Amino acid sequence: MALFANSFEIEVPKLSAAKYSIDPQPSSSDPWKQLDNYERAIKSECSGSAQRINEDGKWYILSIGSHDSKPSVTTNDGTELTKIGDTTVGGESGKYQEAVIQSLRDSLGWFVTTQLDYWELGNSQRFYEWNPSDIVDGYDTYHGYSTSIEFNDGYYLTIDPTVKFISDLSVYDYLKKFGSKKVENLLLDRNCTLMSNDRHTVELVSIADDLSVSDKTMTLDGEDTSVYEYIQNNDNYSDEQAERVDPSEPLARIQFYWSDEPVDSAPSLLHPHPEEIEPSMTGYASRSSRSRWGDTERFAQDINYIQVFNTKCPVSDSPRQDGSFSLNYPPLQFGGGNEMVPGQNNAIEPDQIIHERNWRYVLRDYLEEFGPVSKHRGAAQIDLLHPDGREDTALEMFDKLQSYANEYVGITIQDRPGTVSHQDYQELREWIRRHRSNSDGVIVLLDSHSEEYHDILAELDGLPAQAIQLKTYRESFGSDGFSNSLYNVVCGLATKIGTRPFLLSSPLEADLYLGMSVTGDEVNSAAAVLISGSNGDLIHQTTNNLATGSSTVTNFEVSRRIVRQLIAEAIDRGLIEDPQSLIIHRNGQFGDAEIDGIRDGISELQDSGHINGSFDWQAIEISESSGHRLYSDTGNRTCETGAAMRLDSQNVIVSTYGKPEIHQGSPSPLHCSVSVDNGDISVEGIASDVFKLSFLNWGSPMMKMKHPLTTQLPSQMHDILSSGIPLSYPPF
Numbered sequence: 001m002a003l004f005a006n007s008f009e010i011e012v013p014k015l016s017a018a019k020y021s022i023d024p025q026p027s028s029s030d031p032w033k034q035l036d037n038y039e040r041a042i043k044s045e046c047s048g049s050a051q052r053i054n055e056d057g058k059w060y061i062l063s064i065g066s067h068d069s070k071p072s073v074t075t076n077d078g079t080e081l082t083k084i085g086d087t088t089v090g091g092e093s094g095k096y097q098e099a100v101i102q103s104l105r106d107s108l109g110w111f112v113t114t115q116l117d118y119w120e121l122g123n124s125q126r127f128y129e130w131n132p133s134d135i136v137d138g139y140d141t142y143h144g145y146s147t148s149i150e151f152n153d154g155y156y157l158t159i160d161p162t163v164k165f166i167s168d169l170s171v172y173d174y175l176k177k178f179g180s181k182k183v184e185n186l187l188l189d190r191n192c193t194l195m196s197n198d199r200h201t202v203e204l205v206s207i208a209d210d211l212s213v214s215d216k217t218m219t220l221d222g223e224d225t226s227v228y229e230y231i232q233n234n235d236n237y238s239d240e241q242a243e244r245v246d247p248s249e250p251l252a253r254i255q256f257y258w259s260d261e262p263v264d265s266a267p268s269l270l271h272p273h274p275e276e277i278e279p280s281m282t283g284y285a286s287r288s289s290r291s292r293w294g295d296t297e298r299f300a301q302d303i304n305y306i307q308v309f310n311t312k313c314p315v316s317d318s319p320r321q322d323g324s325f326s327l328n329y330p331p332l333q334f335g336g337g338n339e340m341v342p343g344q345n346n347a348i349e350p351d352q353i354i355h356e357r358n359w360r361y362v363l364r365d366y367l368e369e370f371g372p373v374s375k376h377r378g379a380a381q382i383d384l385l386h387p388d389g390r391e392d393t394a395l396e397m398f399d400k401l402q403s404y405a406n407e408y409v410g411i412t413i414q415d416r417p418g419t420v421s422h423q424d425y426q427e428l429r430e431w432i433r434r435h436r437s438n439s440d441g442v443i444v445l446l447d448s449h450s451e452e453y454h455d456i457l458a459e460l461d462g463l464p465a466q467a468i469q470l471k472t473y474r475e476s477f478g479s480d481g482f483s484n485s486l487y488n489v490v491c492g493l494a495t496k497i498g499t500r501p502f503l504l505s506s507p508l509e510a511d512l513y514l515g516m517s518v519t520g521d522e523v524n525s526a527a528a529v530l531i532s533g534s535n536g537d538l539i540h541q542t543t544n545n546l547a548t549g550s551s552t553v554t555n556f557e558v559s560r561r562i563v564r565q566l567i568a569e570a571i572d573r574g575l576i577e578d579p580q581s582l583i584i585h586r587n588g589q590f591g592d593a594e595i596d597g598i599r600d601g602i603s604e605l606q607d608s609g610h611i612n613g614s615f616d617w618q619a620i621e622i623s624e625s626s627g628h629r630l631y632s633d634t635g636n637r638t639c640e641t642g643a644a645m646r647l648d649s650q651n652v653i654v655s656t657y658g659k660p661e662i663h664q665g666s667p668s669p670l671h672c673s674v675s676v677d678n679g680d681i682s683v684e685g686i687a688s689d690v691f692k693l694s695f696l697n698w699g700s701p702m703m704k705m706k707h708p709l710t711t712q713l714p715s716q717m718h719d720i721l722s723s724g725i726p727l728s729y730p731p732f
Contacts, residue, residue, distance in 0.1 A: 003324035003643050005653070006296050006629040009316040010155040010306060012100060014091035018046065018069035020061040020081040034079075035059060041075045049106065049309050051099035062099050064089055065309030090155075097151040103308045104149045108157070116302055118144060119199045121164065122257065125149075128164050136284045139165040139274055145299050146627050152647035153323075157303070157315055160627045161295040163285040165274050166193050171204065171267035172249050180209055180250070192270040194254065195244075196236050202254040204270060205262040211251040213266045227251060227264045237269075244268045286665035289637035292629065293666075323646035324630075325684065327654065329356060330692040332363065333505035333535065335371035335410070340502075356641065357660050360702040364408070364487070367501055367701070371410040375499045380411050381438055382493070383418035385428070385456065386445045390470065391419055394445045397473055397486075401443065404486050409494040409501060422456050429459060436463055441497050443489065445470060454723050462726040464496035484702060492699035496729035501698050503535040508692060509685040510616075511579040512539075514566065515710025516559075517587045517718065526558050527717040529730075530566045531710055532576065533583075536696050540570045541713070543728050545721040556597040563601030571610050581616040581679060583689065585710040589621050590675045598676075616679035620686055622711055626671035628653045639667055641704075644687045650674040652683035656694040657706040670707070699732020 020042060026034035035052045038061050042050035048066025052059060061081060063069055073081040089096040105125060112118050118127035128144030135141065142164040149157050171192065174183045187204055194200050211217060213227040220230070228247050231237045245266045252270060253262040274281065287295075300319075305312040329342040338347060346352040346362055348369050354362050382401075386394035398417055405411045420431040422444060441464035444456055453467055468489050476485035491501055513531040518524055530540040546558050563584075570576050584598065598619065605611045630639040630653065641661050644654040651673050658667040672686050681689075693708030705712050716731045 002321065002633040003326075003639060003645065004319040004321045004631055004633070005158075005324075005645055006160055006293070006627075006631070007152075007156040007158040007320040008300055008303075008318070009320065010104065010149070010157055011314045011316075012090040012104070012155050012308075013311065013313070014088045015065050015100075015308060015311055017087050017089045017096070017099075018048070018063040018066055018083050019085050019087055020063065020073070021084050022059050022061065023080045023082065025059055031059065034077075035061075037075055037077065038079065038081060041073050042081060045070050045073045047309070049103040051102050053096060053099050060084075062087075062089065062096060064099065064103050065311055067310075100155070100308075101149050101151060104155065104157075104306050104313065107306050107308055108147065108149065108303070111303070111306070112147075121199070122201055126162060126164075132166075132168075134284070135168055136165065137278055137280050138168060139281070140168045140271075141165060141284065145296075148627050152651055153649075155313075156320060157300075157306070158627050159296050159300055160629055161287060161292055161299075163281075165277070165281055167272045167274075169271070170195075170244070171207070171252060171270040171272065172246065173268075174272075175207070175250065175267060180207060183207065187272055190275065191273045192254070193273065194265065195241055195269045195271060197238060197241075198236060200256060201273075202256055202265070202270070204272070205253040205255050207267065208251040208253070212247070213245060213249055213251055213264075214247045215251065217251060217264050227266050231266060231269070241269060288664075289631055289639070289666040290635075293631050293637045296629075319631075320645070325644050325646070326640065327642035327644055327688055327691045329359060329642065330695055331505040332366075332502045332695070333373055334366045334502050335373060335375075338366065338370040339505045340366050341505075360704075363502070363701055367408045372494070372499050372501045373503050375410045376440070376494065376497050378412075379414050380405075380440045380497065381417075382413045383420075383435065383439050383442045384445065385420060385422040385442050385465075387447045387470070388421050388423050390445060390447075391421075393470065393473075394419060394443075397445065397468075398443070400483070400486055401490055404483075405490040405494065408487060409490055409499050411490075411494055411499065422452075425459065428456075432459060432461075432463075436460075439463060441465065441493050443468065443493065445473070454719065454725065457720060458723065458725050462728055464493065464729045466493035466496065487702070488700045491701055492732040495698040495732055500537060501701055502696075503537055504692055504696070505535070508533040508536065508689045509681045510581040510583040510618075510679070510689075512567065512576065512582045513689070513693070513710050514563065514582060514584045515586075515708070515714050516562065516584060517711055517714030525718055525722045526562065527714040527721055528562045528566060529710065529713045529717075530570055531693070533581075536693060536709065538709070538713070538730055539575050540566045541717070541727070541730065542566070542721070543726055545724060556593040556600070559594045559597030560601040560604070561597075563598050564604050567601075567605055568608065568610050579611060579615075581681075582618075583679070583681065583686070584617065584619045585690070585708060586619065586621050586675075587707075587711040587715060588623060590619055595619065595676060617676070618674060618679040618681060618686075619676035620690075621673045621675050622690065622708070623671045623673070624668055624706070626653070628669055628671055629666065630655050630658075630669050637666075638662065641667075642691060643667075643669070644684075644691075646683050646687075649683065650677070652687045654687040654691055656691055656708075657704070661704060697732075698730070 039050040042061050042063050046063040046066040046069045048063040051062050090100050112127045125147045128142040132140035146160045146162045194202050216224040216226050218225050232242050252265045252267045254265045255262040305314045331341040342354045384394045402413045405413050418435050444467040446469050476483040511533045515529045518526045526546040528542045630643045631637045632639045638659045641658040646652050653669040655667045655669040690708045694705045696709045697705045720727050
């Protein structure tokens with residue numbers, strides 16, 4: 001099976017460029033608007049593609065492909081742009097890559113919007129058809145393509161079909177239907193599409209009941225005017241768009257993402273985006289691999305070249321294939337040192353070969369036959385929390401759980417559980433006061449999935465808990481009488497009280513793995529886990545909330561503390577000995593302060609003697625939204641789980657959830673990018689680690705994870721930790 005990606009090589013020859021200094025330099029705190037102005041000035045005067053570059057902390061402007069460069073250009077704010085030399089960009093060396101990439105992006109955007117007749121969502125490189133194709137849950141569906149241009153051992157154009165959901169109702173329609181009070185609660189601070197020729201995404205800031213779009217609230221070129229007059233006389237609004245505006249509709253205020261202040265607008269031209277993507281939308285946007293690749297190929301065929309000023313840069317007709325490789329399912333270790341090795345005979349049924357399509361069932365058989373790698377010592381006291389009036393159902397479920405726990409995770413659960421309703425908080429608190437010290441963990445039976453589970457966890461104050469919904473329990477038994485849900489419940493709770501159902505039976509590339517995640521709702525928080533490189537075992541984790549405010553990266557102090565504290569405590573407690581190497585996995589991108597904090601934490605560990613001076617470490621960013629896809633040359637185009645491709649020495653993509661795991665849609669590989677490289681592990685080794693760690697789903701053993709344990713666990717820890725609830729166990 002041959003693999004290929006949704007990327008097409010762009011042949012960029014060497015291009016001449018003039019380099020201009022900037023005097024004075026733009027503001028260090030917010031240089032972007034000034035740099036935009038300088039690029040426009042160079043482009044206007046020199047006719048080339050103007051792009052900013054930063055060298056040694058100083059900004060310059062490159063005029064790429066220009067044949068009419070000027071000795072100097074004075075901008076409208078008096079800044080002097082002086083030519084200081086000629087250079088070349090592009091070619092095989094990839095010199096001034098970012099400037100060339102931006103020139104290619106600008107040219108592609110112009111071509112797709114003017115020649116292929118799509119509109120671009122801001123500067124996102126996502127292009128959509130002008131008219132909706134369908135409607136889902138009250139939202140128009142706009143089909144289009146997400147594109148990116150990157151330098152990965154060459155310049156590549158990556159294309160992926162996408163769908164944009166925009167309400168078929170305008171804000172004015174909502175106002176007429178629901179009234180201003182409800183609309184303010186529903187739509188304020190929501191992103192909307194402004195239905196102009198540019199279709200910008202804006203934020204709805206306010207709606208003024210006492211002002212209409214006909215009031216002269218704007219001043220343009222020294223003249224007072226209204227939003228209504230502005231729209232009627234502005235070429236950026238078509239006749240159809242202008243006709244939508246009712247002169248009596250109230251005034252809306254919106255904010256563009258590049259603007260510091262809100263501006264006036266018309267509610268009838270503002271169409272809200274969904275607050276969150278509903279399952280019906282996800283299902284609609286899901287595409288089979290064959291369909292997704294067919295659309296990708298058709299769009300790519302329309303782009304024969306990308307022009308940088310007067311130079312045509314040909315785009316390959318063939319998708320990228322070089323660098324592809326496949327990873328095998330990893331061997332797993334069970335009790336008594338028994339190994340389950342895909343590709344070899346099943347130790348329980350010797351005539352059967354273990355392979356990708358039966359491994360999950362063989363895993364269950366191995367747990368039943370050989371038991372977990374490690375388990376809770378002695379009989380476990382497991383108690384029951386149930387809704388009012390459901391004690392009998394909870395006890396019935398408990399009897400079955402006892403059998404599953406003994407059969408699959410080798411734990412004997414004591415016969416007499418404590419039971420209490422979790423809906424009577426006074427009774428629950430009294431029960432916890434009396435019995436918490438004797439309990440190893442609790443099963444929580446819920447009427448439905450709700451926020452009350454976090455309230456219950458807060459009352460339990462760190463006591464391990466595993467939840468199951470009443471409906472899930474009742475519907476969980478298959479025709480063979482087996483309940484996958486109860487199997488997951490006992491495996492999840494057993495893991496929380498110290499059991500490890502299985503581990504990797506061969507070591508990873510490094511001695512230690514630190515997994516970090518920063519996410520949240522209104523306030524972000526950081527969470528981290530420390531994983532053993534010898535077998536993938538969870539060694540340590542953050543136990544309390546580490547708030548980062550609105551930032552999506554940790555600050556210097558938080559990242560320093562995570563590195564220093566988790567590793568030092570693990571070494572001091574004898575959980576690890578003399579580690580020589582560390583790989584840090586991060587969901588999303590590292591921030592500069594975050595990396596500085598990690599460096600400082602490692603330096604402190606070296607100063608304290610916990611690790612040696614030659615300690616190797618690498619920081620890896622893991623993303624599932626890079627737009628890369630992998631396809632196979634088989635009929636349905638779906639790649640196998642384990643398909644991977646080396647993009648360059650710092651980037652690799654790996655499909656951790658492909659065929660046969662995926663049942664609908666098309667696989668979306670994880671993009672692993674080396675942010676800091678103070679080690680010698682190749683990107684192939686990095687991909688192998690991420691792939692192996694995605695099998696350690698101790699809470700649902702019959703399903704492998706898409707994400708590695710290093711980012712999966714921290715991402716699940718957030719909701720609990722950000723609620724102020726201590727967490728001393730993995731939240732499967």
